[in-house]
Amino acid sequence: MIVTGKHISRRTLLRGLGAAVALPVLDAMAPALSKAADVTKKVSPNRMAFVYVPNGIDMRNWTPEALGRTFTLPKILQPLAPVQDDILVLTGLMDHNAMALGDGPGDHARASASFLTGVHPKKTAGSDISVGISVDQVAAQKAGKATRFASLELGCEDGHLAGNCDSGYSCAYVNSISWRTPTVPNPPEVNPRAVFERLFGSDEDGANPAARIRNARLDQSILDAVSDDTRRLEAGLGATDRRKLDEYLTAVREVERQVQMVEKQAAENSLATPNMAKPDGIPLDYAEHAQLMFNLMTLAFQTDLTRISTFMMAREGSTRPYREIGVPEGHHGLSHHRNDPALMDKIAQINTYHMEQFAYFLRKLKNTPDGDGSLLDHTMLVYGSGISDGNRHNHDDLPVLFAGGSRMFRTGRHLRFTESTPVANLYLSMLDAMGVETAQLGDSQGRLNYLSDLT
């Protein structure tokens, strides 16, 4: 397959190279492209983000009737009206590996674990969790090198609950959608203040670049010592213990990379600064919480602290009630609606409420200028769930929405795919656009067709 230059804006391509010839994107091309772009305007990097909603969707009020460009937004999608041209409703996709496949119940855990990995999680409540690397982390391994944070994992619901999480599946599967390796989840941060401090440093870091450079160098030495300690410790340990310590070693290297980047940026006086006040903590109001997190994600993209992010509107199987919109019942319980229309309407209400927050995010990205367009033009977003109907727990006909990324894909349409098209195919196409060509992700069977008029 010929991969087109959809990871950069078409307009830049035309301006910089004179003609829109379909060229394979190669690493070696990148310097040439950015040089070309410098002449006109700085090339905006491509970003990607994945937003997960739990417990399935009331599909009656999700799937538009008409296909193509002129479709009416059903109730749940209505908050997207102002940005309808920036979305692609992708109907008919499937997350095959969320199905039981002989493992019995546990659809919630499997849905969140497989949604971005395309891999069937190992059924275990304990010692040997294993799924696959998620799409965001595949991208982060390569595209993440350019930024201080390879990726940013956010969420609105903390994961520390007592008891078993879902029918014999470890809580790790429902708490995280991002998997750094098949055995190491990236837990989401739920406190906006902590996210802010992570991105922009805490007060005590000080603003003096010389002090920051010195601190970064000292950190570097500490981390060197830690790596050395870890390697020494590993000698003489068995395989399981070594694997545990390898996790730490890998994580330490990633932090070392961040520290080096801080040092470099401090030296260049190009450390990112926020244009918002530091949040106090987790707001009581759900909408306020979600919007604050989306603001932080916007800021992280805008300041190029990261290009890759995941966001969990709530953990899979969430039992949170949404009283502020008149739903006192827990979300998960309600999702077992037994096709009772009154209960399904309440599910639709929650679904719409979540969508309102996502719509806020899209508008925010659209209103943030970036390069030759808006941040939304350069950000590919996926919004969806690994469960279709919360009552049936089916994993085909998934609610999946693509948004933004209008420089990569042709948005503003409703597409229907043949049954059992893996949702992972979408991710392969997105990875292409990120410049991280990947042959296979989980159960993918190739790229997703019709996303762009360039393919």
Place this chain on the structure above:
Amino acid sequence: MTMAGKRLLIGFGIAALASGQTAFEQNVGAIVQRNCSMCHNDKLKTGGLVLTKYHDTAAMLQDRAVWEKVVARLRAGEMPPKGMPRPTPEQIASMTGWIEAQFAEQDKSAKLDPGHLTAHRLNRVEYDNTVRDLLAVRFKPANDFPADDSGYGFDNIGDVLSVSPILTEKYLAAAKKIAAEAIPMGSLPKPTRTRYSPEHQFNDEQLSLEHAFDLPAEADYNFRASVSGRKEAFVIRLELDGEAIETANVIIDPNKPRQYEAQLHVPYGEHVFKAILTSRDPTPEEVAAAQRMAAKEQAQIEKQLAAHPEDAAEIRKQHTLASPPTYIDALEIQGPFHPLPPPLPESYRRIFVCGHAPGHHTNECARLDLAHLAKLAYRRPVTDAEVSKLTKLVAMAQASGLSFEQAMRIGVEAILVSPNFLYRIERDPDPTTVHPVSDYELASRLSYFLWSSMPDEELLRLADEHRLCEPDVLRAQVRRMLQNPKSDALVDNFFGQWLELRNLDSVSPDPDQFPEFNNQLRSAMRTETRMFVSSIIHDDRSILDFIDGKYTFLNEKLAKFYGIPGVKGDQFRRVELTGTQRSGVLTQGSVLTVTSYPTRTSPVLRGKWILENVLNAPPPPPPPGVGSIDAQGGVVHGTMRQQMEKHRANPMCAGCHSRMDPLGFALENYNAIGKWRTEDASLPIDASGVLPNGRKFNGSAELKEILAGDRDAFAECLTEKMMIYALGRGLEPYDRPATKKIVADLAVNDYKFSNLILGIVDSVPFQMGRGDGGESK
């Protein structure tokens, strides 16, 4: 045994022998053939179980877990199900007895295997407690860490605790913060504003509020309380460490800000600031003001009602929310102003053990201090090479322009992010053999089990002397550790997770249906269960008290909620429960609330909770393709029970639900927040039930009698759960002899709690280890 039964058995035995069958077929196979094979054959595989494929003892022992379940279900009378032909009780006794004899035989000849503990990253609680005990820091750094994943119901499972880059970033940030607090740089603290304002629901009663503030220096401070709601007349009293510092009238006035403050010069350290409201008679002016406010509000409501008559209920509700009853909203301290230099913190003394005055340390101190700290932090002796690496870092930091003390911070940071600190790692001198763990490893196993923290100096000293492994010394240490307040960690972490008490913080009962449930009630429920559990630990009571201990700990609020008279005031005290509707943990508000949905009770959740946490017989999850039998929080019609029984008509579900639901029904007299009731949806509550073995009961008291009668099931359940927690790993078949022995010892020691702890500490899996390669699977 009846004569008929005996004859049957004898006749059966002879017939079997005559046909040359194996011992297995004689003792088990024949009954399986006759009573089990119609469902559990390789075609139907009912419940995923095939029993017809077993033909000899070896095959049975290979699938021991399966056969242990078979024994349990037969003993409980749950199988064969009602309506199917059953073997006689004598036949069942003989068959299960024979099977267990084979298990015992297998255990006797089994190779001793204590299992291996995987390198164990400290979880959040362990991290906080460890830095508290290491450096006496006064904050909880792990509040910023991502949540730990749990396995087997606990969040201290070594295999599950992983490390992500974000956690590593946080470790580095926490290490800096800790080192900065531990080694202060002598600069005077700047004035700041510290506010304490707990989350407030409209129905919370917050007429007093107190909080312990940590003041950074001796200085002048402003102590301020703010009050919300303006409809009633009060007197407010501000107290510091129990002494009144200000008294003022809280006046009914629509405009006046309701803030009250006092200025005071206060010494460094922790101080308890409290504000209390007491009501008083309003003055005539206030009565008039209150009337004017009420009239104005009424006019607003009427205006809104006229515009939107359809939203009447909502409009009234909004107004109630907008003008709540008066409560103390926040406590705030501003300062320090004109501070005196603060004394050196305890942490400073702990780090600089070389004994010089601040500012007069010599470079040799680095080696001495860091060697001392590293030994405590790594919980074992350190090598010269390890210390040299730390001193090199300090020297390098000094070379980059930092003072000695500043540079020592770098050394402390390096210790706190070292894997030797963050992980508990056990060494195997010879990975192929089973061996006792070292004294240091034993010290850490003990301290993280009982304290969720590092070993203290006494434990490390005994390890230095190689005496901790002596049985008498070890037992004395366990008793000492249980009496130490640090053993509250066992209440919060083991019991908090076993009883699912931690979930009490996140439940949110529907305020429309349960207006009584507010944060005060939530916290009273938590305190009740914590104190109840603590009393079992500290008074060394029987673990059976968990099921039907006829006492608890209540304050006035909770006693009223339970309908128990004669308890006055906020203080919790021990209350006898004989003659009440409550006993043990099952009927405590906390457990009843965490096993309910926000809008209603769930007999399924409660039944499942009892099966999992009391009877050690967790139900299998529903088969694939079958929806949840319980509407799970949805709206229901009729009593909960009627709904459930309708669902149970489905034979796919009946098998397990006939075990689960009756247990839950017994608790139907307690609503979704644990309040006693006799009606549900205006229909009388029916709390009777029949267990699959035919035993009948009515209500929670009779159910508890049955549960308490089955002592060994409960003892085994608690032992296994606590063993998982103590080891930080799931249990394997090779752990069975150890847990069985503990249960047997409990039975002959009146089920005293200390026997449970001592039994675990004495056990092979706790005392011994092996390499992680030689797993005997």
